[in-house]
Amino acid sequence: xxxxxxxxxxxxxxxxxxxxxxxxxxxxxxxxxxxxxxxxxxxxxxxxxxxxxxxxxxxxxxxxxxxxxxxxxxxxxxxxxxxxxxxxxxxxxxxxxxxxxxxxxxxxxxxxxxxxxxxxxxxxxxxxxxxxxxxxxxxxxxxxxxxxxxxxxxxxxxxxxxxxxxxxxxxxxxxxxxxxxxxxxxxxxxxxxxxxxxxxxxxxxxxxxxxxxxxxxxxxxxxxxxxxxxxxxxxxxxxxxxxxxxxxxxxxxxxxxxxxxxxxxxxxxxxxxxxxxxxxxxxxxxxxxxxxxxxxxxxxxxxxxxxxxxxxxxx
Amino acid sequence: xxxxxxxxxxxxxxxxxxxxxxxxxxxxxxxxxxxxxxxxxxxxxxxxxxxxxxxxxxxxxxxxxxxxxxxxxxxxxxxxxxxxxxxxxxxxxxxxxxxxxxxxxxxxxxxxxxxxxxxxxxxxxxxxxxxxxxxxxxxxxxxxxxxxxxxxxxxxxxxxxxxxxxxxxxxxxxxxxxxxxxxxxxxxxxxxxxxxxxxxxxxxxxxxxxxxxxxxxxxxxxxxxxxxxxxxxxxxxxxxxxxxxxxxxxxxxxxxxxxxxxxxxxxxxxxxxxxxxxxxxxxxxxxxxxxxxxxxxxxxxxxxxxxxxxxxxxxxxxxxxxxxxxxxxxxxxxxxxxxxxxxxxxxxxxxxxxxxxxxxxxxxxxxxxxxxxxxxxxxxxxxxxxxxxxxx
Numbered sequence: 001x002x003x004x005x006x007x008x009x010x011x012x013x014x015x016x017x018x019x020x021x022x023x024x025x026x027x028x029x030x031x032x033x034x035x036x037x038x039x040x041x042x043x044x045x046x047x048x049x050x051x052x053x054x055x056x057x058x059x060x061x062x063x064x065x066x067x068x069x070x071x072x073x074x075x076x077x078x079x080x081x082x083x084x085x086x087x088x089x090x091x092x093x094x095x096x097x098x099x100x101x102x103x104x105x106x107x108x109x110x111x112x113x114x115x116x117x118x119x120x121x122x123x124x125x126x127x128x129x130x131x132x133x134x135x136x137x138x139x140x141x142x143x144x145x146x147x148x149x150x151x152x153x154x155x156x157x158x159x160x161x162x163x164x165x166x167x168x169x170x171x172x173x174x175x176x177x178x179x180x181x182x183x184x185x186x187x188x189x190x191x192x193x194x195x196x197x198x199x200x201x202x203x204x205x206x207x208x209x210x211x212x213x214x215x216x217x218x219x220x221x222x223x224x225x226x227x228x229x230x231x232x233x234x235x236x237x238x239x240x241x242x243x244x245x246x247x248x249x250x251x252x253x254x255x256x257x258x259x260x261x262x263x264x265x266x267x268x269x270x271x272x273x274x275x276x277x278x279x280x281x282x283x284x285x286x287x288x289x290x291x292x293x294x295x296x297x298x299x300x301x302x303x304x305x306x307x308x309x310x311x312x313x314x315x
Numbered sequence: 316x317x318x319x320x321x322x323x324x325x326x327x328x329x330x331x332x333x334x335x336x337x338x339x340x341x342x343x344x345x346x347x348x349x350x351x352x353x354x355x356x357x358x359x360x361x362x363x364x365x366x367x368x369x370x371x372x373x374x375x376x377x378x379x380x381x382x383x384x385x386x387x388x389x390x391x392x393x394x395x396x397x398x399x400x401x402x403x404x405x406x407x408x409x410x411x412x413x414x415x416x417x418x419x420x421x422x423x424x425x426x427x428x429x430x431x432x433x434x435x436x437x438x439x440x441x442x443x444x445x446x447x448x449x450x451x452x453x454x455x456x457x458x459x460x461x462x463x464x465x466x467x468x469x470x471x472x473x474x475x476x477x478x479x480x481x482x483x484x485x486x487x488x489x490x491x492x493x494x495x496x497x498x499x500x501x502x503x504x505x506x507x508x509x510x511x512x513x514x515x516x517x518x519x520x521x522x523x524x525x526x527x528x529x530x531x532x533x534x535x536x537x538x539x540x541x542x543x544x545x546x547x548x549x550x551x552x553x554x555x556x557x558x559x560x561x562x563x564x565x566x567x568x569x570x571x572x573x574x575x576x577x578x579x580x581x582x583x584x585x586x587x588x589x590x591x592x593x594x595x596x597x598x599x600x601x602x603x604x605x606x607x608x609x610x611x612x613x614x615x616x617x618x619x620x621x622x623x624x625x626x627x628x629x630x631x632x633x634x635x636x637x638x639x640x641x642x643x644x645x646x647x648x649x650x651x652x653x654x655x656x657x658x659x660x661x662x663x664x665x666x667x668x669x670x671x672x673x674x675x676x677x678x679x680x681x682x683x684x685x686x687x688x689x690x691x692x693x694x695x696x697x698x699x700x701x702x703x704x705x706x707x
Contacts, residue, residue: 196489227486229489294485296484300528
């Protein structure tokens, strides 16, 4: 992850700040630590609050269960990144992404009214009743399940790719895919979303760009910004499918260092899944194409990926 | 489907007549440096519907008179092109250029590009800023029902550099909204035919990768080596009259007062896969009639010219119209064939041409430099290598 952003931890003080600022919020749980932010689950009851311009009513009880995400808003880069995620979520209303209800930056302590030493960016999103894919990977270890998952994920991501800002998710991995009880998927954590080919919000101290190295594309790990576009997400989809079918990430073994992973992603050609007996030649070829080291060898037309997946589903 | 377009040039009516009256070719690539705006607009809607317009932004500060008749040309829209100022006019230029192409009903929209002579390190950034981004942004807000092509002007050095090629491929394949590419390449050479087998092979390999990435392709500004590109499958090839439509050169976009001496007239002989000096061709016809029948495919245009008491000059149309007919027939015969069959056919044609050359030369006859068979072995080497690596 980005080396500059300061990580926010779950503390009693932070919970007190939230409870004071949102009198109607009842925390029911905390998500496992991941990334740079804290995620609280809970529910709102309608509440009123004294604002500069008078007392205001907040009818937030209707939202049901929500996820409150709290991030560090102390640097322009971190604010810009969160703002980018908010802009994306606000402009892509879709069943594949959580609904964003509210966002704001807290700069003063709500009780003491003193400036916060660390400004907080707070977003309130729909809590999706689901299991992360990382918690149910065994359910996706067969070919038909993978075909359905790849099709759904591609449909979800295509909304980002087709956006006028040509968004790229950049962090597709099992932890960021939620599986609802009815099987529908929701893609979360647009925290490092960016516009294709852009120079990015900030320079990074790392040699590679922000990503999860075991699922990232070679161009992300080489920080080849010009070539980071929807094809980088296609690579991650390939790694995800490979991992689900083989039961193991193709670029990671126990004991691997970060350097090992980078070398593997950029130069190791994993054996085709069909040769390992995990799937048919057809699906294996699709996954190999998705995982091509050179972006130009991956799918350019997403319709062709859909067509290939659909063709296999019918056999 | 394999198709053949006229690379329209000087005396554009030769191409238009050949297309409309002789049914040669599948369409026209219109050329503003040769055709003023009113001339293009006055073409029949039927012809325009089988033509596309190359906006030719290659040399944006060109002051060529005919280019000045187009309000969207960079030099015109910005009142004197300067790189630093053009960004303020790029979107206006793009909008006008798109409107022009749509209102004329051409069969596709062409996004123009700038030509760079050398291995320009910022080629990609410059093409994006100059035309690609403005055009795509405007096209993205419109509903159009014709394919969108991007122009890709290259040089042989770019094509021969694996790193440069890969950069181009990665860049271009990041645009799913582009349906096709109008590609051509400048090769600095002293011969009329391409004789560099490495360049030909790498060009074929590069175009193959573009096809694999599902781009439709028009391979522009080609001489008779165009026939080799049919190995790529369903692509559009080109044919032109004067040499500056059969090999790209930025020179024709420069205003020059130089009086250039016209070249000698040549005739295309399909049995040699080459253009032969008219005088030499006539000698072969007279002295070696059996061999002549093997290399010459008669047309009324060539028959009349060969029978005329005075030899033609390079700027008369008949020998070009003869070429259009001969070359169209050659491409037409390749259309129904599979790629493997095309390879066999082209390989046979090259070997046959080599045999024909040898037979003629064994009769105490030497071809002048540009009419010789020196291009044929490199062509054979290039397609054999392409076959081994991509077809077999």
